[in-house]
Structure formats: structure tokens, C-alpha cells
Amino acid sequence: xxxxxxxxxxxxxxxxxxxxxxxxxxxxxxxxxxxxxxxxxxxxxxxxxxxxxxxxxxxxxxxxxxxxxxxxxxxxxxxxxxxxxxxxxxxxxxxxxxxxxxxxxxxxxxxxxxxxxxxxxxxxxxxxxxxxxxxxxxxxxxxxxxxxxxxxxxxxxxxxxxxxxxxxxxxxxxxxxxxxxxxxxxxxxxxxxxxxxxxxxxxxxxxxxxxxxxxxxxxxxxxxxxxxxxxxxxxxxxxxxxxxxxxxxxxxxxxxxxxxxxxxxxxxxxxxxxxxxxxxxxx
Ligand SMILES: C[S@@+](CC[C@H](N)C(=O)[O-])C[C@H]1O[C@@H](n2cnc3c(N)ncnc32)[C@H](O)[C@@H]1O
Numbered sequence: 001x002x003x004x005x006x007x008x009x010x011x012x013x014x015x016x017x018x019x020x021x022x023x024x025x026x027x028x029x030x031x032x033x034x035x036x037x038x039x040x041x042x043x044x045x046x047x048x049x050x051x052x053x054x055x056x057x058x059x060x061x062x063x064x065x066x067x068x069x070x071x072x073x074x075x076x077x078x079x080x081x082x083x084x085x086x087x088x089x090x091x092x093x094x095x096x097x098x099x100x101x102x103x104x105x106x107x108x109x110x111x112x113x114x115x116x117x118x119x120x121x122x123x124x125x126x127x128x129x130x131x132x133x134x135x136x137x138x139x140x141x142x143x144x145x146x147x148x149x150x151x152x153x154x155x156x157x158x159x160x161x162x163x164x165x166x167x168x169x170x171x172x173x174x175x176x177x178x179x180x181x182x183x184x185x186x187x188x189x190x191x192x193x194x195x196x197x198x199x200x201x202x203x204x205x206x207x208x209x210x211x212x213x214x215x216x217x218x219x220x221x222x223x224x225x226x227x228x229x230x231x232x233x234x235x236x237x238x239x240x241x242x243x244x245x246x247x248x249x250x251x252x253x254x255x256x257x258x259x260x261x262x263x264x265x266x267x268x269x270x271x272x273x274x275x276x277x278x279x280x281x282x283x
Contacts, residue, residue, distance in 0.1 A: 005058055008049035010034065014065050021069040022201075029074050033064050036078050071201035084129040088155050093147030095211040097125040100268040101187050104242045105129045107266055107275050111238055113137060113182030119172055119225070120144075120188050122211060124152025124165070131161035139165045142175045145210060172221070173228050180234045187242035188221030189214050218244065222251045226258040233280040240277040248273025 005013075011030050018026035035042045037060060053061070067077050075081040075096040081088055083097035084105050090096055108116060108130050114137055118127040121141035131139045139161075143149050149167050156162040168175035173184070191212045196204060203212065214220050222241055229239040239260060243251045248265045255263045260278025268274035 005053050006049065007034065007045050007051050007053065010053060010058070010061070011045065014061075017065065018069060021071065023068065023071070024200075029068055030065070032074060033068065033077065034061060037061050037064065072206050073202045076206065081123075083123075083125040084133075086125075086129060086132060086159060088123050088125050088128070089151055089158065090123050091147075091151055092206060093145065093208060094123040094151050095207055097123055100270075100272075100274050101126065101242060102129075103266055103268050103274045104185060104187060104240060105133075107240050107277055108183055108185050109133055111183055113238075115179075115181040116140070116183045116185060117142070117173075117176055117179070117181050117232065119184065119186035120211075120221075121152045121167070122148050122187075124155040124167075126185060126187065127152065127165050128155050128159050128161055131156070131165050132159050137164065140168060140176060140179065140181070141165055142168045142170060142172070144169065144171055145208065148208070148211075172224055173232055176232045179232055181232055181237060182234060183238050183240060184225070184229045184232055185240040186221070186225055188225065190218050190221065190242075190244040190247060192216065192218040219247065219250060219254070222247075222254055226251075226254040226260070230258070230260075230280045230282075235281060237280050238277055239280065240275060242275055243273065245272050248276055251276045252278075 014030035015027040018029055023029055031042050031045055035045055064077050073096050075090045076092055081090045081097050084102050105126055116130055116137055117140045119142050121127050121143050124141055127139045127141035149169055153167055156165040189212050193213055193215055252263050252265055255278035261281050263278040265273045266275040
């Protein structure tokens, strides 16, 4: 690239480089990287296309552009992602929050629970979004990963809910020993090892494997949640889980076989069955 660059020429060249690297949204990503570095909104880039960039900005931009060209997720380069209208700190210790997971948050909020568990909290996006939107709720958020819990705690502090979100490290429901809650929710890993090669490089090569992969059985976490969650639900409480594409019917059957009532599938915006919920009501 040239020594001096204007905003427009830099964006144009960077977008074509990212396109060649196989990035899905090359121009948008180039704009977001530059806007972030300049500390401006994207509108500024359109309003000042002829603005010349100084060498320091250019050098740092090219470093970040190179990372993106290696298919590192934009959210890791920026250090943040938006979820449910809130900004979350993200690092390679946590899964990048996905828009489809907002369906799970909606399902939780619709039950207006006072006590909620978020199992496998990652960045804390579900737990924190619920705590922010239900100002009286107490939330327990668990993860097996210490690194993820560090980021989740930071996100709870960032959104002023650290006093109501209780972070616990451990395997699945084990940290909830002795608790009975209104809602047990989870977006657990649900990708079979055999699907690894079909994933985008951003996911396959950069996101934490333990947030994604389940070994041979893609539903192993859903099976355990269906079998064990009722020990941590009060009577009438709800188990709510996110599922991968094509898994909703099988998970609904798991919940029914485990004795849950009113089992229901909720679709995401793409019309894909994304959340399965069922009510614990012992006979
Ligand atoms: C699909 S990610 C979901 C992260 C976050 N809740 C979200 O929706 O973006 C699954 C999370 O489960 C955690 N996890 C994996 N195995 C676990 C286990 N056995 N017990 C508890 N958490 C686990 C991973 O560390 C990861 O943070």
C-alpha cells in the first residue's frame, strides 16, 4: 500500500484485500476497523473521504487489517461485541455473542423470573442482559473456563449488575448444588466434532474449542441438562436451552422424555428452531 492514504483510498484497498482473504463483509469490516482506530463513527468516514491519515494510524491499521485477513473475528480485534443492545468485552477466552442467542434472552425475560441460572456463561452476555433487564432478579452464571469467567465478571461490572450476578466455576449444573431457581437457561456447546471442517475459519480457528465442540454426540450437553436441571428448578420453573440448526425437535423430545411439560420451540429471525423450553411440574 502507498505511504500516504486518504480514508477513501485506504478503505477501498483494504476491502479488496479482505475480499480476497474470503471475509464475508469486507468493506464493512474495513470501515469498522478504521472508525474504531480513529475513535469516530462510520458516518465520519463517509463525510471526510479525502482526509489524509498519519503514518502511525496507518501502521496500526495495517496491523489490525492483517489480523482480520487471517480471519481473526472482528470482535476479538476490536475487543468488543454488541448483544441485546449492550456492549460486551470479548477476548479469545469467550465465544463471540451471536444475535440468535437474543432469542434465549427474550424467552427468559418473557417469564419474568426472580432467579435465573445461565449455564456456560462465556462472556456473560445472557446473564448480564437478563440482570440489566430484570432489575430485581438474582442470576447465577457458571462456566468451566476460568478465563471466560474473568471476562464475564468484567462485563457484569461494566453494566453495574455485579452485585446480582453470581459467578461460579464448575462442570455444568454442579456449581448450583442446593439451589432451586425459576429458570435454568443455557447456550451449551452443540457442534459435533465431525462438523469442524465445515465451519468458517473465524469460528474453527479462533473461538474457544470448549465453547463449540461436543465430541461425537452434538446433544451431549442437552441430554445432561434435560436429565439434571430439575434438581435445580422450583416447581413450575423452566428449563430453556439454545440449540443448533436442525436440533430443535430432538431436544424437544429429550425434554418431554425427561418429564417436562408445555415443551415449546421458538424460532430465530431466520425461521430456525433456536430455543427449546419446558416446564418442570412434578406430578
Ligand atoms: C456456546 S458457548 C456460550 C457462551 C455464552 N453463554 C453465549 O451464549 O455467548 C458455551 C460455553 O459453555 C462453557 N462450557 C463448556 N463445557 C462446559 C461444562 N462442562 N460446564 C460448564 N460450562 C461449560 C464454555 O466454556 C462456553 O463458555
